[in-house]
C-alpha cells in the first residue's frame with residue numbers, strides 16, 4: 001500500500017507553523033498538486049476540457065484536491081472529486097473549506113463505481129492510472145459518467161520499454177501496485193473504452209524542464225512544507241521519478257478525448 005499518510009492538514013500546519021487558510025496559493029500549490037508539473041500541468045489540460053460556469057467536472061483520483069480547486073477557481077465550474085484513499089479525501093475536504101470553495105468543489109471517498117451519475121460535462125485523471133490494472137474498465141467507468149460528447153483530459157505516466165524505473169516512486173513504494181503501460185497501450189485502452197481521440201502529446205520534455213526548475217527553486221528558497229515532506233520517503237520518490245523521466249525510462253503523456261454520443 002502506497003498512499004498511507006494520515007492527518008495531512010494538521011501535519012502541514014505543524015510544519016508551516018500556521019493555519020492552512022493562511023498559506024499563499026503558491027505555498028498550497030507545492031503541497032496539494034500530487035503530480036509532476038504542478039498547477040501549470042492543470043493549465044495545460046484546461047483548453048481541452050472546455051469548462052465554464054454552470055458545468056460540472058469529475059476528477060477521478062482527486063488526491064488532496066489541488067487540481068479540482070484550481071479548475072473551479074479558473075473556469076467557474078463545479079467539480080466533484082472521487083478517490084479511494086480516505087485520508088486524502090479528508091484533507092481535500094478540509095483544504096477546500098479553508099479555500100472557501102466548499103459550495104462548488106466536493107470530494108467523495110469512493111471508487112468510481114460508487115458514483116451514481118452520468119451527466120458530467122468533463123472528466124480528468126492526473127497521475128492515477130499507474131495504480132489501475134484494468135485501464136480499459138477504468139476509463140469505461142469514466143465514459144459512463146459523462147454526458148454524450150463530454151470531454152476527458154489525462155496527464156499520465158507511461159513506460160518506454162521493459163526497463164523498470166527505480167523504486168520507490170510517487171505512486172508505488174515497492175512496485176506491487178504499479179501497472180505502467182506504454183503510451184500506445186494507454187491511448188488504445190482509452191479508445192477501447194469508447195472515447196474518441198482529440199489530442200495526444202508527449203509532455204516528457206516539458207515535465208523534465210519543470211522538475212529542473214523546481215529543483216532550482218527549492219535550492220534557492222526552500223518552503224517550510226512541500227508535498228515530498230509529507231510523503232513516506234517523499235524526496236527519494238520524487239527524485240527517482242525525475243531520474244526515470246530524464247533517463248528515458250518513463251514518459252508523461254497528455255491526452256484529450258470525447259465521450260461517445262452526440263452532444
Ligand SMILES: C[S@@+](CC[C@H](N)C(=O)[O-])C[C@H]1O[C@@H](n2cnc3c(N)ncnc32)[C@H](O)[C@@H]1O
Pocket residue numbers: 003032033034035060061062063064065066067082083084085088110111112125126127128131132170171
Ligand atoms: C499520485 S496521486 C494523484 C492525485 C491527483 N490526481 C493530483 O494530481 O493531485 C494518485 C491518486 O489516485 C488515487 N487512486 C488510485 N487508484 C484509484 C482508483 N482506482 N480510483 C480512484 N482513485 C484512485 C490515489 O488514492 C491517489 O489519491
